[in-house]
Amino acid sequence: MDQKKIYPTPMLDILEEGPWPSFISGFKRLRDKHPEKRINEMANSLLGQLEHSYETRKGYWKGGTVSVFGYGGGIIPRFSEVGAAFPESREFHTLRVQPPAGNFYTTAMLKQMADSWEKYGSGMVTFHGQTGNIMFIGTTTENTQHFFDEINEYGWDLGGAGPCVRTAMCCVGSARCEQSCCNEHAIQRHLVNTFTDDVHRPALPYKFKFKVSGCPNDCVNSIERSDFAVIGTWRDEMKVDQNEVKAFVKKKGRQYVIDNITTRCPTQALTLKDDDTLAVDNKNCVRCMHCLNVMPKALSPGDDKGVTILIGGKRTLKIGDLMGTVIVPFMRLDTVEDYEKIVEMAQNTIDFFAENALEHERTGEMIERIGLVNFLEGIGIDVDPNMVSSPRQCSYVRTDGWDEEAEKWFQRKAEEKAAAAG
Numbered sequence: 191m192d193q194k195k196i197y198p199t200p201m202l203d204i205l206e207e208g209p210w211p212s213f214i215s216g217f218k219r220l221r222d223k224h225p226e227k228r229i230n231e232m233a234n235s236l237l238g239q240l241e242h243s244y245e246t247r248k249g250y251w252k253g254g255t256v257s258v259f260g261y262g263g264g265i266i267p268r269f270s271e272v273g274a275a276f277p278e279s280r281e282f283h284t285l286r287v288q289p290p291a292g293n294f295y296t297t298a299m300l301k302q303m304a305d306s307w308e309k310y311g312s313g314m315v316t317f318h319g320q321t322g323n324i325m326f327i328g329t330t331t332e333n334t335q336h337f338f339d340e341i342n343e344y345g346w347d348l349g350g351a352g353p354c355v356r357t358a359m360c361c362v363g364s365a366r367c368e369q370s371c372c373n374e375h376a377i378q379r380h381l382v383n384t385f386t387d388d389v390h391r392p393a394l395p396y397k398f399k400f401k402v403s404g405c406p407n408d409c410v411n412s413i414e415r416s417d418f419a420v421i422g423t424w425r426d427e428m429k430v431d432q433n434e435v436k437a438f439v440k441k442k443g444r445q446y447v448i449d450n451i452t453t454r455c456p457t458q459a460l461t462l463k464d465d466d467t468l469a470v471d472n473k474n475c476v477r478c479m480h481c482l483n484v485m486p487k488a489l490s491p492g493d494d495k496g497v498t499i500l501i502g503g504k505r506t507l508k509i510g511d512l513m514g515t516v517i518v519p520f521m522r523l524d525t526v527e528d529y530e531k532i533v534e535m536a537q538n539t540i541d542f543f544a545e546n547a548l549e550h551e552r553t554g555e556m557i558e559r560i561g562l563v564n565f566l567e568g569i570g571i572d573v574d575p576n577m578v579s580s581p582r583q584c585s586y587v588r589t590d591g592w593d594e595e596a597e598k599w600f601q602r603k604a605e606e607k608a609a610a611a612g
């Protein structure tokens with residue numbers, strides 16, 4: 191592009207001096223090397239505004255309302271307050287597009303999307319934003335509709351933005367990971383397909399996120415970052431290949447195994463025996479995944495696999511970070527009816543959330559405010575002692591009334607068992 195028109199960026203240039211790849215270098219590449227003049231100008235204008243922001247220590251983006259026909263969300267509008275000085279980036283909206291479950295793409299798909307984005311947008315893309323969307327950053331109000339129409343034609347849909355069900359996320363799953371204990375992609379598809387309307391039309395008190403992890407490693411951080419977390423687990427004994435254990439000990443040495451595996455088990459459930467085999471106290475294993483991650487050939491999840499469902503995780507907002515509370519300790523997913531049970535539970539949770547949460551309040555905050563028992567009653571789930579909200583930190587606990595409650599629980603379990611038997 192014409193050198194005279196390039197905005198000087200002395201402050202932004204400093205950001206390129208660090209050891210890590212800089213986003214400024216990426217912007218400059220679009221400004222200087224991209225064959226399309228429109229994209230060069232957009233990147234130049236954006237850099238000019240950003241430098242101006244650094245100089246004045248102020249942000250100049252404001253929101254607004256931009257949408258595509260039939261949708262109420264999915265676009266993050268950005269209008270510049272200094273558009274007169276930097277006209278080519280005066281409208282710089284972001285489109286959130288839902289990725290496929292597990293983020294599996296073909297090269298052809300990626301090329302197709304990139305071509306459309308270079309036609310209508312700035313060329314800047316993020317794979318993926320925190321919620322899980324593909325973020326197409328920087329286009330005008332008019333081109334928002336054109337770009338959406340084109341990619342929608344070949345199968346992509348907008349994600350959630352605003353107070354709605356957000357784009358769901360799941361880990362890469364059993365296609366590439368031996369620890370997977372469930373069909374993450376099927377769970378995600380069932381949830382996303384059911385709640386598509388709630389993704390596109392923001393009608394909730396605040397955002398609601400689904401995330402699915404195939405095992406307790408929880409690679410998509412569902413326990414911390416989603417209102418409804420589904421995490422694969424197993425309830426029988428973990429599988430131990432003692433020959434592989436011996437080979438591992440031979441390679442690394444007994445001391446290494448003791449220092450790095452058995453003593454790091456949080457519940458002391460592992461013992462390295464004199465003959466270099468490993469004994470596992472499965473009743474005390476809390477599925478932290480440490481030993482399975484270090485010795486993946488020797489140790490693997492058991493055969494009785496299923497999922498744990500936790501509700502109410504979220505990052506900082508009103509009452510600080512919250513981890514999800516275990517609502518369903520274990521359920522198997524063998525039949526279509528099992529998947530429907532998860533969807534039904536999600537539907538009850540969202541309905542209850544919609545009716546009872548305050549404006550701008552997440553599910554976890556609502557549960558804190560009204561109490562877990564009331565929430566469980568609202569979504570029609572019986573209280574279970576395995577519903578762990580957080581590990582106990584104090585060994586002094588008042589136990590008044592516990593015996594009576596335990597009695598009720600045992601009685602209920604006995605009734606369930608009798609009903610199942612006959």
Ligand code: SF4
Binds near residue numbers: 455456475478479480
């Ligand atoms: Fe211990 Fe964690 Fe291994 Fe279970 S998974 S035995 S808790 S290290």
